[in-house]
Amino acid sequence: MADIGAERVTEAVASAVALLRTAVDRDWEAVRAGRLEWSCRQTATHIAEDLIAYAGQLAGRAQDAYVPFEITLEEGTDNAGIIQVVETTGVLLSTTVRATPRAVRAFHPYPFRSAGREGFAAMGVAEVLLHAHDIAEGLGLPYEPPAHLAEYVLTGIFPHVQPGPDHWRTLLWATGRGELPGRTPLTGWRWNNNLVLDTERLTLEGVSPAAAADLAAGGSGGFDWVVGGPYQGTRDASGMVLKAYEAGVHRPEFGLFVLVRREDDLAVGGVGFHGAPDEEGRVEIGYDLVEGVRGRGYATEALRGLADWALERDDVRTLFATIDRANIPSQGVVSRAGFTRASEDAEVLAYELGR
Template sequence: MLLMGEDRIDEAVAHAAKVLRGAADRDWSVPAGGLDWTCLKTAEHIAGDFVAYAGQLTGRPTDAYVPFETALDDGTGPDGAIRVIEATGRMLAAVVRTTPRGVRAYHPYPCGSADAPGFAAMGVAEVLLHTYDIARALDIDAEPPASLCEAVLAHLFPHVPPAPSGGTPWTTLLWATGRGTLPGRPRLAHWRWHNAASLPAGPLALRQVTPAAAADLAAGGTGGLDWVDGGPFEGTRTAAVMVMKAYAAGVYRPEWGMYALIRTADELAVGGMGFHGPPDDNGCVEVGYDLAEGARGRGYATEALRSLSRWALDRAEVGTVLAVVDPANVASQGVATRAGFTRLPDRAPNLAFGLSRA
């Protein structure tokens, strides 16, 4: 189970508190490993991230961070700093637990906003990694449970290939954040995590499905979503398997992956849509889609296909969006036609429809 939520925050905070209490009697005025901050300042930073992320989800700004800071009282020592990490971590967990689906707030990477699972994942990443930074300086072990590392990687680092031979989820996370090395990979000097994007489409939003959510869908789960009757449909689960295969092979590019179609009026998922992979050398990218039976006949797929096609054709590397449809699937042919696609030479035994940049 790789989905991200308040339980992951609680697990990560408990891990950090246990690790750090093992070194509470040491000198926290020394610089944390790899940072300019002292260990005490790094602990303050962890707490500040927790409160800042909670503030983003409660204040819900769309273009900036909520303007406040968190600081330890003068004279606070290691024991007090650990208690502050525990308290602020629980604050973030409580906010994530009570934030309605669909709420997004400003965060710069990479699409300008994140949802509650995204802020939860960032909080988990911050506490795991900065606990490691402190532990390095104090010469103690800080390796977290592998399941936590896998969840962070599958949510925030979908562009990072999974652990190679000789690596683990923890060493992969350290490599992905410039803190370690992996066999056959150059050390990173610069890095960014990736929050799932949300694209508007009339009454819908197209929300990127992370490898974490795809794994749950592929295993028969909901992907962390609430679905209309009859969902998710078979095509959505098949697409989730494709995402997982690409992720496992280290070739997954999240922007050219899978999107859930969310009806914003009630935050119910009505279907799935996405690409079969990145654009080919000729600038052609193939799209596929399906709707749950309880959501058909309302124009949802057409609206979503228009929106996703516009997004794709705005990318310099795309010249044509291709839809390949079974001849017996008259409904899908109608979706493509209403979205502005025109017939192309058949891709036997299927029909082909294309939309090109004007």
């Protein structure tokens, strides 16, 4: 999965440029781009602005705001020149995505104030495809990009949107640009980059539906794992994420997180929730580690970090974990993380941690 983001950016730009070239002799300034307030010319220029801005965020490792620069077209630039700028900025983003280390995150406001290279790639692809659609709609041209590009965007930065039978039309619906049978039209929307939480030695990285599908199928999910990883529990939890996503009930902040060791960027395990909190604010939590790294406190550290984050939310009042009576090490993990035993039966012990 290492270069998939760069490849998808390249493909998306090629798709949009092919459309724009069919209308290079049209008046882009006089025509409004679909449902937008911008003209087709402004919208095409905006595609390039987004691509270079995302490349700048990653290349500059911006942490608190957008890098303060913009591009300006030379006076007299015609439609062919704008197309050239879109192509060029597309290459800049794809090259930056490919060259950026996996662990790097940079500022983006929605919704957790950061994104990694795959997040910026998916946002770039979304901007290209959707604004190409806007231009096509304004000019009365047919446009439908390859379905796998829309799927890449949906499974990367729209984890809260239930997939439909047609990826492209689902993406148009999810961004207020179309209708889907059985779904209410949208007037407002945001994409959703994955949540990342830091602890002393670890980074807890939210798993997108795309990564979950890869893990559940036996892949790496885009992570480099220590020898022996990922553990089967992480693969099983990935399958749970995928089922929730397909059912339209997935809340990404209450999904699965992969534990990545900061010292070497290797994944060592997983931690996460079994679903969103219930009406009483109760939510179940679970975890696992690759066998070769157990006994070093990683599970306790990750559990504490995720518990602290969860209990600061208004919708969470109690965390609980169920552990086999025979699993003494796991009982030690929850106890060290502050959980106390709440109930038991012949096979299972239940632990809770409240505010």
